[in-house]
Amino acid sequence: MTTIRGKVDNIAESEEEESLGCTNAGRVAAPEVSNGVVIYMCGSCNKVVKDGSKALQCEVCNFWHHIKCEDIGPDAYKLMKCEDFNLHWYCKKCNGTFSRILTSVARLEKEQIEMRKEMSYQTKYCQCHYLQPEG
Numbered sequence: 001m002t003t004i005r006g007k008v009d010n011i012a013e014s015e016e017e018e019s020l021g022c023t024n025a026g027r028v029a030a031p032e033v034s035n036g037v038v039i040y041m042c043g044s045c046n047k048v049v050k051d052g053s054k055a056l057q058c059e060v061c062n063f064w065h066h067i068k069c070e071d072i073g074p075d076a077y078k079l080m081k082c083e084d085f086n087l088h089w090y091c092k093k094c095n096g097t098f099s100r101i102l103t104s105v106a107r108l109e110k111e112q113i114e115m116r117k118e119m120s121y122q123t124k125y126c127q128c129h130y131l132q133p134e135g
Contacts, residue, residue, distance in 0.1 A: 043091055044069035056080065060094035 032039040040049045043063025049055045054077055055064045067077050070091060080087055090098050 040064040042066050042069055043093075056089050056091075058091040058094050059088055060090050060098055063091065065091050 032041065040055075041047065041063075042049050042055070042065055043058065043061060044065050047066075049064040049066060054067045054074075056067060056070065056072065056077075057064050067074075072080075079085070080089065
């Protein structure tokens, strides 16, 4: 198995994936163990991600997802499995959440910068007006 930081399962796509009707099930990303074999369930359709399936592992929820369930074409999948790239992948559900988090972090960072500027101005003002020696 070839992986990009453990995110892409590079094995031939199974015929079963073609017929999947996937919806996000929102479960815990813990693999099942059956007779000593680790079984991963698709985070989108809740069906087994077989060794013969093309699948991606979300970096946020850690679920494996069939590429068909996430509307990822074979060409995009080939690009994603190329080890020359340092790609990050998030499933549809986590991508929306992650985007909102990044937007919030960017807004908070901007507010923090503005507050630092204001504090610097206030500090200089106080030093000029209140900390001058009387004379």
